[in-house]
Amino acid sequence: MEIRTQNGSRVSAVQAEGLIREDERRALATPGVVRDELPELRAVRVALSLLPAGHPVAPVARQSCREFGHQTLHTDAVACGRCWEHAIRADERVVVEFGLTAKDERPDPGYIDVVAVERVIEGEYLPLGSNERDEVIRRMRAQGCGPWTISDRLGESTRTVRQRIDELTGRVQGSQTQLGAAEAAQVA
Structure with missing residues (x-):
């Protein structure tokens, strides 16, 4: 499912996550520099609210939403867009800080969780x-x-x-x- 933005383009939940991660990497690369919010942040947050419960940061997003008492846009949503954004940004900070994955690195095809x-x-x-x-x-x-x-x-x-x-x-x-x-x- 995609969300239509104010300028008429469409953004999916996966694209919205990518936009948040890219924005967080830019913020980490230029500490102390005040940046404008992402354009179309409202649409991005709506799209983020559509991410599934199986997403790796879903438990963090769900917990944040409960702690802050936020309401979701639809009944089967894991968390609201703001809490998804918070969880994704926190996850991206850890990834960058500890060098856990490179952007172009592919997961090990033989990996078993x-x-x-x-x-x-x-x-x-x-x-x-x-x-x-x-x-x-x-x-x-x-x-x-x-x-x-x-x-x-x-x-x-x-x-x-x-x-x-x-x-x-x-x-x-x-x-x-x-x-x-x-x-x-x-x-x-």
């Missing part, structure tokens, strides 16, 4: 990447869980989970087994 994996296995629903979904399958199979239980935890069809189990054990692709020997025996 083990905390998210453990939380999903414990029953919480979280959005996962393919690496994390595969890890959930591996761990749950090692615990003796069947495809039905795994599909319930992942929010995927049993058929999809079974196909993934087959691929991970090398049944479909004919490749070497990616699961350990003990897990492969349990899958078979």
Whole structure:
């Protein structure tokens, strides 16, 4: 969903986050210099209020909104635009201060968020990447869980989970087994 600005252009929630992060980097690069507010800040904040609950800074934005007693524009919003802006700017300051990521740096494609994996296995629903979904399958199979239980935890069809189990054990692709020997025996 996009929000129309005063000058007629449109801005999405993702674009709004990018504008806030860029503005914060400019502010950090020139300390002590008074800057004008972002043009179209109101539209940017409305767009920010559309960011999903799965966003990395959503808990901070939600907590800020509760502490300040702000109202959101719609009932399913995580936080208001001001609190999203506050959380994103704070996050960007930490990223810049500690040099956590370069702007053009790509995430490691093999990275597995083990905390998210453990939380999903414990029953919480979280959005996962393919690496994390595969890890959930591996761990749950090692615990003796069947495809039905795994599909319930992942929010995927049993058929999809079974196909993934087959691929991970090398049944479909004919490749070497990616699961350990003990897990492969349990899958078979």
